[in-house]
Amino acid sequence: MGRFILSRLLQAIPVLLVVITATFFLVRIAPGGPFSAEKAVPPEVLKALESRYHLDQPMWQQYLGYLNDLVHGEFGPSFRYPGRSVNELILGGLPTTAELAFYAMLVAIFIGVCAGVMAALRPNTAQDYIPMSAAMLGICMPSFLMGPLLVLIFGVWMEWLPVSGWGDLPGDKILPAITLGTGYAAYIARLSRGGMLEVMSQDYIRTARAKGLPEWVVVLKHGLRGGLIPVVAFLGPAFAGLLSGSFVVETIFQIPGLGRFYVQAAFNRDYTMILGTTVFFAALIVLFNLLSDIVAVWINPKLRHQLRDNN
Amino acid sequence: MTATLKCTLLALLCCLLWSCSGGESNVTVGNREGVLHLGNGTDPQELDPHIVTGIPEHHIITALLEGLVLKDPATLEPIPGVAERWEVSEDGKRYRFYLRHNARWSNGDPVTAHDFTWSWWRALQPALGNQYAYMLFTLKNAEAYYKGELKDFDQVGAHAVDDYTLDIELANPTPYFLQLLDHYSFFPVHRATIEKFGAPDERGSQWTRPGNFVGNGPYNLTEWKLFKQVVVTKNPLYWDADKVSINAIHFHPTENVTTEERMFRSGQLHRTASIPIDKVAIYRKEHPELLYTQPYLGNYFYRFNTKVPQLSDKRVRRALAMSIDSEAIVKQVTKGDELPAYTITPPDTLGYTAEPGFRYDPEKARQLMAEAGYPGGKGFPVTELLYNTSEGHRKIAVAIQQMWNEQLGIKIVLNNQDWKVYLNSVDTGDYAIARAGWIGDYVDPNTFLDMWLTDGGNNRTGWSNARYDELILKLAPEATDREERYKLMREAEALLLEDMPIVPLFIYTSKTLVHPSLKGLKPNLLDYVLYKELSLDPSYSGKVIH
Numbered sequence: 068m069g070r071f072i073l074s075r076l077l078q079a080i081p082v083l084l085v086v087i088t089a090t091f092f093l094v095r096i097a098p099g100g101p102f103s104a105e106k107a108v109p110p111e112v113l114k115a116l117e118s119r120y121h122l123d124q125p126m127w128q129q130y131l132g133y134l135n136d137l138v139h140g141e142f143g144p145s146f147r148y149p150g151r152s153v154n155e156l157i158l159g160g161l162p163t164t165a166e167l168a169f170y171a172m173l174v175a176i177f178i179g180v181c182a183g184v185m186a187a188l189r190p191n192t193a194q195d196y197i198p199m200s201a202a203m204l205g206i207c208m209p210s211f212l213m214g215p216l217l218v219l220i221f222g223v224w225m226e227w228l229p230v231s232g233w234g235d236l237p238g239d240k241i242l243p244a245i246t247l248g249t250g251y252a253a254y255i256a257r258l259s260r261g262g263m264l265e266v267m268s269q270d271y272i273r274t275a276r277a278k279g280l281p282e283w284v285v286v287l288k289h290g291l292r293g294g295l296i297p298v299v300a301f302l303g304p305a306f307a308g309l310l311s312g313s314f315v316v317e318t319i320f321q322i323p324g325l326g327r328f329y330v331q332a333a334f335n336r337d338y339t340m341i342l343g344t345t346v347f348f349a350a351l352i353v354l355f356n357l358l359s360d361i362v363a364v365w366i367n368p369k370l371r372h373q374l375r376d377n378n
Numbered sequence: 379m380t381a382t383l384k385c386t387l388l389a390l391l392c393c394l395l396w397s398c399s400g401g402e403s404n405v406t407v408g409n410r411e412g413v414l415h416l417g418n419g420t421d422p423q424e425l426d427p428h429i430v431t432g433i434p435e436h437h438i439i440t441a442l443l444e445g446l447v448l449k450d451p452a453t454l455e456p457i458p459g460v461a462e463r464w465e466v467s468e469d470g471k472r473y474r475f476y477l478r479h480n481a482r483w484s485n486g487d488p489v490t491a492h493d494f495t496w497s498w499w500r501a502l503q504p505a506l507g508n509q510y511a512y513m514l515f516t517l518k519n520a521e522a523y524y525k526g527e528l529k530d531f532d533q534v535g536a537h538a539v540d541d542y543t544l545d546i547e548l549a550n551p552t553p554y555f556l557q558l559l560d561h562y563s564f565f566p567v568h569r570a571t572i573e574k575f576g577a578p579d580e581r582g583s584q585w586t587r588p589g590n591f592v593g594n595g596p597y598n599l600t601e602w603k604l605f606k607q608v609v610v611t612k613n614p615l616y617w618d619a620d621k622v623s624i625n626a627i628h629f630h631p632t633e634n635v636t637t638e639e640r641m642f643r644s645g646q647l648h649r650t651a652s653i654p655i656d657k658v659a660i661y662r663k664e665h666p667e668l669l670y671t672q673p674y675l676g677n678y679f680y681r682f683n684t685k686v687p688q689l690s691d692k693r694v695r696r697a698l699a700m701s702i703d704s705e706a707i708v709k710q711v712t713k714g715d716e717l718p719a720y721t722i723t724p725p726d727t728l729g730y731t732a733e734p735g736f737r738y739d740p741e742k743a744r745q746l747m748a749e750a751g752y753p754g755g756k757g758f759p760v761t762e763l764l765y766n767t768s769e770g771h772r773k774i775a776v777a778i779q780q781m782w783n784e785q786l787g788i789k790i791v792l793n794n795q796d797w798k799v800y801l802n803s804v805d806t807g808d809y810a811i812a813r814a815g816w817i818g819d820y821v822d823p824n825t826f827l828d829m830w831l832t833d834g835g836n837n838r839t840g841w842s843n844a845r846y847d848e849l850i851l852k853l854a855p856e857a858t859d860r861e862e863r864y865k866l867m868r869e870a871e872a873l874l875l876e877d878m879p880i881v882p883l884f885i886y887t888s889k890t891l892v893h894p895s896l897k898g899l900k901p902n903l904l905d906y907v908l909y910k911e912l913s914l915d916p917s918y919s920g921k922v923i924h
Binding site: 097098099100102103104105106107108109111112114115116119144147148149150151156159160215218222223226229230231232233318319320321322323324327334335336 | 423429505506508511512587604605634636640797799800801814834835836838
């Protein structure tokens with residue numbers, strides 16, 4: 068297992084290097100610079116700004132300088148927020164985004180697994196069709212529609228929940244979590260239905276039933292463990308996706324998270340911020356993929372044996 | 379079992395939602411406690427007056443710092459700020475300001491004339507990257523000092539005679555100089571605080587953080603959470619603190635206008651920074667008392683690239699201008715009470731109103747096109763109209779594309795680009811016709827006219843006229859009175875509109891939603907707000923729309 072993890076970590080280095088290099092040069096090739104504005108910036112000021120952020124150096128020198136900073140854990144200063152470093156901005160937004168992603172994940176798993184299992188227990192009946200159609204709808208419905216719709220119903224018409232904010236008013240975390248979570252709930256529902264269908268026809272389930280176990284024990288104890296393997300494999304990338312894809316939800320609900328920085332930085336040509344967030348998200352995705360692989364190995368005896376045989 | 383489970387879950391969800399409802403809104407609590415909640419557009423980048431460039435920053439900084447003069451929100455004429463009174467010399471080049479003795483920094487230090495000279499010295503340090511440094515170029519020798527041609531700051535026209543007397547010498551008589559003093563680039567900063575947190579010209583040091591910030595305005599900075607809010611609370615040491623009725627202001631970043639409108643409706647904001655265009659008509663019909671619109675010191679126009687062959691002929695440019703029905707655009711497309719514009723300066727800019735430079739006349743336009751060699755649009759190459767990606771700009775562009783096609787028979791293709799790409803294209807002259815907007819920096823026609831000077835950084839049309847340059851650079855600044863100066867400026871504007879390197883479309887309006895409990899706002903061209911004149915009426919509850 069240790070060797071497996073080590074080799075996966077080593078594989079991550081070239082992946083990240085490619086991400087850094089591609090992003091570094093792409094953002095600099097894009098037309099328009101971080102300091103261009105509708106009101107023309109006088110040449111002297113532009114010169115001062117460029118020298119302040121080393122943009123007057125040759126590209127390769129900037130690149131090497133950036134790599135050097137990265138090795139020391141520094142993402143550099145933000146161009147858009149002069150008094151803030153990219154590290155500070157990422158660390159400032161991350162807890163909020165992570166919290167949002169966590170709640171959204173809970174929503175997604177709860178709704179998704181319930182719907183998927185229900186559907187798998189009575190395939191091709193109304194109990195299957197209704198949740199699965201809802202899941203299809205959930206996959207198709209983008210969060211920029213779902214969010215305002217929920218706000219309109221629960222925030223504006225019924226006045227049950229706040230329309231925006233994060234941690235300011237009681238209950239203001241509910242709608243963002245549901246909005247972000249439902250899309251993933253739909254995927255999880257479909258995955259868990261598929262997984263459960265396959266497992267429930269296995270011999271060991273028949274054995275469990277033959278032993279006279281109550282049906283809920285068969286489903287929850289014996290069925291779920293195998294049936295959720297595809298879901299677990301999906302969770303890692305899904306969590307990374309939730310973290311990096313929360314931009315729309317953060318914008319709709321005015322949440323001070325990382326997703327907004329990421330997108331705004333691209334519009335603002337905030338080079339260091341674009342690079343910082345991209346590298347950070349790339350590292351997260353690599354990490355979560357690795358984690359989900361480890362968990363998959365851990366809960367799936369077949370994979371565990373395979374790994375041992377390979378070693 | 380499944381049914382029981384479902385019922386339990388449903389009951390749980392209901393309990394959860396029930397427990398969340400019933401909280402008091404920001405506005406209700408705010409009215410009771412004297413806390414104002416303002417939507418503030420984009421998140422502030424910085425709070426250092428010598429670094430920032432935006433309007434949201436302006437809203438916050440004017441609560442924290444105060445310049446020599448303020449403006450009367452009703453008339454926009456200067457009124458005393460840190461300076462109690464001032465004298466102007468006959469030739470309009472020398473000013474003497476008498477500072478009030480009771481003006482204090484929030485740490486108790488007196489605000490002195492030396493604070494101003496030091497602050498302006500700092501604002502002119504190139505390493506700081508102050509994009510508004512050119513505002514200070516009105517001071518004698520400031521430009522030379524900034525460009526390094528002059529090393530001695532004593533030669534720049536700002537001298538502290540003593541702690542409370544400040545002498546200023548200008549490069550030219552600048553009738554709008556007092557207006558400039560209320561711009562944040564002229565605001566004083568607290569020297570000891572800045573030096574405590576780094577070099578004076580260090581960009582982005584920690585002095586602007588809550589707890590560090592020392593200001594001289596009506597409010598102190600107490601909280602600054604990125605993307606969340608900036609909170610300022612009443613400064614008891616402010617010289618006019620007795621007049622300040624609101625205890626604290628919360629500035630909420632509201633980048634998404636749709637969300638902002640929902641926040642307003644649910645009682646989270648007293649005032650929005652903006653309003654979604656498609657909601658203007660609805661509010662006007664159903665809640666006109668909440669909609670607050672006023673003409674704004676900014677205009678929307680199209681640039682013609684005079685270096686593009688088919689647009690190098692001024693008859694073509696005039697024909698294009700004369701076939702745009704701006705009335706129809708503001709009534710049917712923008713629908714926000716904008717004023718159709720036939721001049722580049724907004725009407726009555728501190729008493730200045732220019733003669734209309736053209737009018738909507740498709741017949742004359744067709745005639746001009748024929749004279750230029752394109753009768754009925756024949757032979758006119760397909761021309762591109764560039765705008766930065768936005769639904770509003772697209773709608774206007776489509777309307778104008780149709781007008782030109784119907785009236786002149788020419789074919790226009792639309793091209794939208796991401797903001798920074800668009801800026802780059804316009805800046806490098808890689809366009810034929812481009813959408814543009816301009817917000818005045820101060821209330822004076824000069825802010826709209828000095829951008830069309832030959833090779834000016836904001837010209838970007840390739841247009842050049844020697845007489846125009848002479849009028850704006852030499853003759854108008856030397857005019858002895860306002861009327862004579864305005865006459866020269868009218869002549870310049872007429873030249874500009876005769877050649878038509880740009881076509882004005884409309885004057886912006888600022889449109890916001892205001893809760894009826896917020897009192898003391900006065901409409902003006904700059905949407906200028908003096909916080910000490912505002913008050914909250916506690917008799918209103920938060921919700922105004924049900």
